[in-house]
Amino acid sequence: MKKFFIWLLAIVTISTLVGGKLHWDKRVEAVQGINSTVTDEENEKNESEEKEKREKQLEKLNFLPPELKETFKDKMEREEPVHLMVLGSGSSSSREGAWPGELEKGLIDTYGKEFIKVSLNEVGNRTSQQVIEEDLHKRFAEMKPDILLLEPFLLADYEGVDLSDRLKNIDDITGEFKKLNPDIFIIIQPSNPIPESAEYTEAEAELENYSKERKFVYLNHWEAWPIDGGDEIKNYLTKDNQPNEKGNKVWFEYVRKYFIRG
The missing domain is CATH 3.40.50.1110 (SGNH hydrolase)
Structure with missing residues (x-):
């Protein structure tokens, strides 16, 4: 009986660790996905601002x-x-x-x-x-x-x-x-x-x-x-x-x- 509880505890521990690892990996992926989205949005914003700045500069040529x-x-x-x-x-x-x-x-x-x-x-x-x-x-x-x-x-x-x-x-x-x-x-x-x-x-x-x-x-x-x-x-x-x-x-x-x- 004592061995049974030891094996059961080992199985629960391993399951907990594996489950925690999978949960952590999903959280990391989620955060990376958010960061990637933010980076893309920042890049698009920067490109938009550069384009707007360029257009304003070109407008000045008209003067x-x-x-x-x-x-x-x-x-x-x-x-x-x-x-x-x-x-x-x-x-x-x-x-x-x-x-x-x-x-x-x-x-x-x-x-x-x-x-x-x-x-x-x-x-x-x-x-x-x-x-x-x-x-x-x-x-x-x-x-x-x-x-x-x-x-x-x-x-x-x-x-x-x-x-x-x-x-x-x-x-x-x-x-x-x-x-x-x-x-x-x-x-x-x-x-x-x-x-x-x-x-x-x-x-x-x-x-x-x-x-x-x-x-x-x-x-x-x-x-x-x-x-x-x-x-x-x-x-x-x-x-x-x-x-x-x-x-x-x-x-x-x-x-x-x-x-x-x-």
């Missing part, structure tokens, strides 16, 4: 000028921001409230930091000749921007640098950028207008012709200034013929409308 869309799309596919460099004289000041800084804010507000990066570079009152002699253009070119918005020191140059030298210097500057980044997109714009200067106006016209010959985009923001020959232009400039608050606003609005459309 760009046609000639810049390919540059932005290429960088977007590589998940890198487009680097826009603003390079100019004291007319394109890096101080607070000047048009370059306002443009940077507007671009980031529209496209986002993950989509565009803006660097502001001012060389003060240096002429194009001084920029070349000091190799400043080489330092900036090493940053390899995707887009160069260049205001090539027209106001500093027009009294001290001959036209032929001025245009050669611009060739040297843009050539350095193209050497380090053959795919760079170059945009040229003049310095701000000043009162009653026929020679300076002619210099601007030559800069526009030069830009078209080189197939650069030319942003003639002078179209937005009051340059009808009267004194109204003085209300947009400081005593040193640099853009004041009104002048910077006019310049900014013109350039903004080029980069942000629709």
Whole structure:
């Protein structure tokens, strides 16, 4: 009888262990099934969010000028921001409230930091000749921007640098950028207008012709200034013929409308 109870206890123990193991395995399978479902749902959610983000980014391309869309799309596919460099004289000041800084804010507000990066570079009152002699253009070119918005020191140059030298210097500057980044997109714009200067106006016209010959985009923001020959232009400039608050606003609005459309 004692042996019978021992065998019975052994059978019950084994049955309990086997039953517990089967029950545990079922619970594990159930949990794994839930985890698998959750993982699938998370993956679907992530894919949906990525698709929505991609669609929103593609929508932003609609705000760009046609000639810049390919540059932005290429960088977007590589998940890198487009680097826009603003390079100019004291007319394109890096101080607070000047048009370059306002443009940077507007671009980031529209496209986002993950989509565009803006660097502001001012060389003060240096002429194009001084920029070349000091190799400043080489330092900036090493940053390899995707887009160069260049205001090539027209106001500093027009009294001290001959036209032929001025245009050669611009060739040297843009050539350095193209050497380090053959795919760079170059945009040229003049310095701000000043009162009653026929020679300076002619210099601007030559800069526009030069830009078209080189197939650069030319942003003639002078179209937005009051340059009808009267004194109204003085209300947009400081005593040193640099853009004041009104002048910077006019310049900014013109350039903004080029980069942000629709």
